[in-house]
Amino acid sequence: MAGKLRWLICLFPFSVFAQSQGPSLANGQLNLEWVNSAKGYHLNKISVLNKGSWMELSAKTSGEFSVLYAADTLSLKEVKPTTKGLDFPESIYRYIIPIWKQAISAVQLNQAGKAIDFYPDRKKEIRDQLIFQKEHELFSLNAAWAFDAQHPNDLKVTIKLKAKKAGYYSIASPELALFDKSNFKWATVPGVFQGNQLNANFINAYAYGQGIPDVPVMVRERTASTLSPLVQNSQNITLAVIPEPGTGRDPWAFDAKTQGNWNIGLSVLNRKGNMMPTVYHPVLGEKKSYLEKNDSVSFSFRYTIRAEDWFAVMKHAANDVYRFKEVLALKKTASSLTNRVWRMANYVVDDSLSMWQLSPYKNLEIGAQKYLGGVYGSQKDAIKNSDYGAMWMLARLTGNQKLINSRLPYARNFKLAQQHSAKGFFYGASEGQYFLQNSGKFTEEWGPYTEPIGSTYYLMMDIGNMLLFNPEDAGLREELKLAAEKLLSWMKPDGSWEVAYDNKTNEAMFKDVLDLRPTFYGLFIAYKLLGDQKYLAAAKKGADWYIEQAINKGSFIGVCGDTRFAPDFATAQSVQALLDLYDVVKESKYQDAAIAAAKIYTASVYTHPIPSLAQKQVNGVKRADWEISQAGLSFEHGGILGSANHHGPILLASHAGMFLRMFSITKDSLFLTMSRAAAWGRDAFVDQKTGVASYYWDAMDKGAGPFPHHAWWQIGWIMDYLLSEADLRSQGQISFPRGFITPKVGPHQTYGFAPGKVYGTTASLILREGLLKVESPYVEYVTAFNADQRKCFVVLMNNSEQPLKTEVLLNPEKIPGFSGTLSKELAVIDTAGKRTVLSSNSNSLNIELAPFGLKVIEVCY
Secondary structure, X not given: OHHHHHHHHHHOOOOHHHOEEEEEEEOOOEEEXXXXXXXXXXXXXXXXXXXOEEEEOOOEXXXXXXXXXXXXXXXXXOOOOOOOOOOOOOOOOOOXXXXXXXXXXXXXXXXXXXXXXXXXXXXXXXXXXXXXXXXXXXXXXXXEEEEOOOOOOEEEEXXXXXXXXXXXXXXXXXXXXXXXXXXXXXXXXXXXXXXXXXXXXXXXXXXXXXXXXXXXXXXXXXXXXXXXXXEEEOOOOEEEEEEOOOOOOOOOOOOOXXXXXXOOEEEXXXXXXXXXXXXXXXXXXXXXXXXXOOOEEEEXXXXXXXXXXXXXXHHHHHHHHOOHHHHHHHOOOOOOHHHHHHHHHHHOOOOOOOOXXXXXXXXXXXXXXXXXXXXXXXXXXXXXXXXXXXXXXXHHHHOOHHHHHHOXXXXXXXXXXXXXXOOOOOOOOEOOOEEEOOOOEEEOOOOXXXXXXXXXXXXXXXXHHHHHHOOOOHHHHHHHHHHHHHHHHHOXXXXXXXXXXXXXXXXXXXXXXXXXXXOOHHHHXXXXXXXXXXHHHHHHHHHHHHHHHHHOOOOOXXXXXXXXXXXXXXXHHHHHXXXXXXXXXXXXXXXXXXXXHHHHHHHHEOOOOOOOOOEEEEOOEEEEHHHHOOOXXXXXXXXXXXXXXXXXXXXXXXXXXHHHHHHXXXXXXXHXXXXXXXXXXXXXXXXXXXXXXXXXXXXXXXXXXXOOOHHHHHHHHHHHHHHHHHHHHOOOOEEOOOOOEOOOOOOOEOOOOOOEEEOOEEEEEEOXXXXXEEOOOOEEEEEEEEOOOOEEEEEEEEOOOOOEEEEEEEOHHHOOOOOOOOOOEEEEEOOOOOEEEOOOOOOXXXXXXXXXXXXXXXXXX
């Protein structure tokens, strides 16, 4: 028997017989066990506590380390022969071609250099630390593992590498487990790609973020919104790897943009193609990666392993590791958002600043603002209107006669002229977003094509909002019906649409991608205003297809033609579109899908780097780091192709109101923090004269720049945010009807077309400059009145984490219908609805507001 046993050991030297019990790490939440074999220390078991019971991770465990090495710069550029991505995108997409060329370089395809894979062969155990070591001919490596005392599901690792030979080095986070690539719930590099399956279509997966590329790729941190590549497996155990704060690039290191610096590579499939979230630092060929002999480099990161879904783990990375939930504490402002609305209200009717243009077209005089960005066929003669809901809202709330008489009629004409009026294939569709004055024609942004979603956006959303204010406008109603019929005729039997049609051939274009956008919303608007049940049935059919093909799979495209429809804020629009549909049909699947899409959209918001008080220089002006922080700002489009690669995020926070509504539904505080982080304390990006914020982060405070029409979108989202805050803080006691979503930039909605309620009293929104003067810039306000009861309500909100006392000066003469100098009676209503009559009717009041507080001044006149 002894001889037979010796024979078995010789025959199977790496079998269980050759293994000895190795070290372990356990803390009551996680348990990791290694075994020692002839190859080194191999991870044998990962268990996680779930509701009092231990669950063993079903994935095959590994524990293998990897270091990438390149002797010289030549070997960094060697790419294996491939045809993937070489013929993409088409030559007209000049903005994204350079980004794509970077994306298919050897480093980003994770082909650069040589991968040295190994198991550590030595270990030490000291003071709750487990240390693994390896001596290799190129380097020596020391890896210290320890639990995070504050977060017991986090295992912190610091790897130190010392070079024995000069060259480029990159440390990969070790491979803990090999997840099942054919059976997982979700995987993502937040901000880049996500989904519940691998996608063999390289362009769709890598360029559009539709699922996980089925080949190893290594993406940059510049569009990774939260630094936490992760996998949620079929057991609902999620594993993420999170680099320690300070490892990633600082987008503005001191006095210039450093958005493009590359310190971290992130992946879901590692170099071997195994499904294991992996982070690399430094990146081969980038700063700190070249080491002379005896030079050292260090890399710290953590693994989070939880029996929770991907969203909970991503939120942990943002809030607990990158301290995103603390971002509001640093916010300071010199000007309220309300004050910005007033400055922009003056800007949009200023002929010398707003670039307003009138042009003759088909027996009409149409009006819009200049657009100096890139447009197909433009000779810098394009004009465009943006947020019609905001235009009509501002006119109604302010009563500004110049706006009413010199802007709205010509903007209405623009909308009437924007629809194809000739019978034929495009009859009833939108001719395009832009009007070219020199050639006298409408055009789409990036080519001679027509998109079905263009009818939803540039006809039905805009016309819908206009009709809310003027429901008897027969011309607009007829235009809406024509657009609805065209959209209905273009709907396929399964509820989908083509992305676009060629204007000359009428043939479908962009067949390589599906119309994964909320095109169905136009038919919902048609139902709401025209009442025909066939439009509601079609909207539901379109929404059902969208839920199945887009939200459930994590696959989307966007609406910006210049980036070939890279995913963008259309995803956020789909959230609000589904919520609006749910409000009508009351089918829970639409609200559930809206919540799922909203969670996905949180990955379009930066949560890093951690904002600080560090002093920086911006165009010669001293700025604290938090003032110019990207944390809390959303992408125009991120991923591999998006504008965020170069320009960073945008200041147009259209999602702010929707995220507050989502918080009301889910009670998940990430939505609340993200809403306020985008809106508060962004003075560094605001042109002080006009109140208009820059569009792109890297433009800092250049204001509207070539996009003067953006002021309307900014008025729109700020009003949506403020009124959503009032609704939230009053627990629905201050509420005004919302209109339809604005076209293109996100989910904000318009107000003011119908009265709402303020603690039980019917009231109509008004904006009257000079009605109120507030000492503190942290106090936001909205105003409404009831003419019949002769009451005016001033809703005050504290947009800070600190309690405040401030003086409020009322000028009741600005209230429509007011006569005299003093009010008849003043009262204060608190958030619980308690009304307290003030002993004095003085127009000067001292108000105290709690952190995030709200009070209402009721003026009886």
